[in-house]
Amino acid sequence: MDDDEFIIGRDLLVTLGIDVDRQLEQLATHRDDETSGDPFSLEADEPPAERQAATDDEVRAAVEVLIERALQHGFPPDKVDKLRLIVFAYDVWRLELRDDPPARVPPLEVRLKEGAQPSKCKPRKYPPHIRQFLREFNQQLVDLGLVYENPTSRWASPVLPVKKSQELMDLRQTTDYREINSVTEVMAAAMPILSLVMENARGKQHFGLFVFLKGFWQLPLAELCQEWMSYMTDEKIFTPRRVPQGCSDAAIHFQKTM
Template sequence: MFKHRDVDSERGMRRTLFLQVRLEVRLRDGARPTKCKPRKYPPHIRRFLHEFNQRLVDLGLVYEIPKSRWSSPELPVKKSADLLDLRQTVSYRVTSAQTDIMAAVMPILSLVVERARGTKHFGLFDFLKGFWQVPLAELCQEWFSYMTDEKIFTPRRVPQGSSDAAIQFQKTMEECFASLLYKHLLIWIDDLLLYADDIDTYLDKLAEFFSLQDQFGLKLSAKKASMYQTEVKWCGRLISGDGVRHDPERIDTLRAIPYPTTAGELQQFVCAIKWIRESIVDFARQVASLQRRLDAALADTKRTKRAAAGIKIELMQEECGAYDQVKRILATASTLVMG
């Protein structure tokens, strides 16, 4: 570890990237520049935006662009109850609607996790500001410019929230760690799981993992790293030498959700249970009435979280029965070893 002690260095983000891949976004024919208007923010958010974006400029991750033909609105969100604990996000909705989205395959978690079944030694890793470590092609940068109350900034790295960001990051990391992938390493965007049957193999693959990380100039979060574990929680699954099972805390959270009163709440529940559909016998039939109700509620509007949140609903008797049945099935999901 000491050889790679700079893995968590934010200043290391200044370093020239060894990654040869650049995300090149393609716009659809007839795409037109999108421009937003300046927004008013409370004083504490204005201070956050000023300080955060100045840090990004200092690190060389974004640059100021006084005049831009493209600009998307800055949308700071709270990370916790702390008023000053904020995350910078940008609404690229209009830009993404004009993007020719790339086609690629994301891993099917319920299948790839089987690669780690029966192994006994694990390590968890997370990238430091993952998307910001992948360069954005220069010709695309202005399209992802964003506006604060003070200035317009243009990113040099892949911005989270852009339509191709997640799949591009996934495929880039798969290329970087190809020698370990699906043999001793699983990758789900910026969540990595290292695994091995015995401690000697684990140490050997851990060294190879760090060597590749250093070779490609990638930065890992030391705070989120966990090594030499015999049981880990990865992507909602508990994995150990005994097998793979769902995280009981996650199951309990789902079972505690009351009947939805908006289409948004129903949409959230249906999406959540799809993550554990392999543990629900005859999944499609069990959720059919709930899916029909959701489709009907969203038939005349966009299927976005914001639109769904504003649509009031009241489940009928059949739908309440299906809702209760799914939650009863969930009660056994956390105690069953998957597969």
Template sequence: MQCATPDLSGRLDTNGDTLRLARRAAVETILLDKVHDAEVHNGLTNQDAGRLREMLLRYADVFREDVEGDPPVKVEPIKVRLKPGSVPVKCSMRRYPPAHMDFLKRHVEQLERAGLVYKNNRATWASAPRIVPKKDPGDLRMTIDSQPINACTEPMSWPMPNLDSAMTILVGTTVYFTLNWTKGYWQLPLHPDSQMYYSFMTPWGVYTPTRVLMGQTDAVAYCQSVVHELFGDLLFRRLLAWLDDLLGAAATPGELFDLL
């Protein structure tokens, strides 16, 4: 895991250092709250809680609340293969209600500041953003209608886990941990030669992503292949992974700490 974690040392100025320290402090607070919740609600002993606190604080730099300003995971970027005869597809501008327009503008500006998209009005491909509601009332999410480019894409092959078979590793286990990637696909690099294919059109111009988008043809297979590259032989022994969700399992707390 550490070998794939972006190296952020030595690349920030004084203001950047201040921001980095503030972000780390916020992450440490969240981690300590998680340990406290495990003590109160999940039966974590005082001794194991102390060990877990020490471990999490030691590796706090691999945890994030967001990925703004961070480079992608250090793996081979995904490169899209187009079907023979494919030609660029550009959508028409969609209409959005005022609330969706406000959200779309704020969200795209945030993505641009984070280096996750860039303005590219010369793009010959462009798909339409869709604004959809999230679980909590009033919360919105931007998705990209990637159907036009997906129809032109030769899909990559990668086996997804058989969950019924994978769950057999839980036999005899009694303690567990779960981990989740921050912002999931936004951590995965999209090859520069393929970025333009996933451009999207807004009322303020066309933007091109630098990372993998949820919904693109190869996103699921590529994400699962990255998981295998990162965790290797640990998978299907005491670690299960479905895309950006990880489950660790062991028979004793000591074994679980060794795995973690």
């Protein structure tokens, strides 16, 4: 192994916001058409909600399943009532994203290089079923308040719908942010050393695992730089209010915020 190379595990990659399985999936479906892109340059924006909002009873039932799973994995039964009191003390559980406000954390502030000029892509042509997907998907984002239509934006990056399977409408939307990334002053970040991180777990008896629902969609994007992250479909330009996957600072900001 060269001195400038090192190996990191899948868990750490996921922590950093790098989904290898997703990238390999996109690579496998790569085509030289409008529904393909470089999977190592593009990140996917999964639909934030794929069904009607769950009722409070459905959410509570799902949390009870988690409590039962904790008991099965060694959580002390005599403390389960206290655990149940803690997990239901705050309204933080979701089975899908709703029109909730963003997390109360500092927003991502993207900085551009000196002399950076606005760039706007050209509209792309898509088959009818992809146009339908883009229309419905982005209307959903607008309804949830995650993006807004911005016909006067001076910035726009192209969307690239990517096939998830052989099903006609099984698509996900990615955004090609390479142009804006090329003029971004990328924030500095220290790569966590897994062996040192694991030292914090030495001697511990119980561990907790928390999974965020569409984590990037929950982080605010500073209003000043929202327009820079605008993207264009075949019909409209949309500007995100939350941190978009694919921008050069997204994974670093997510890691630092966590």
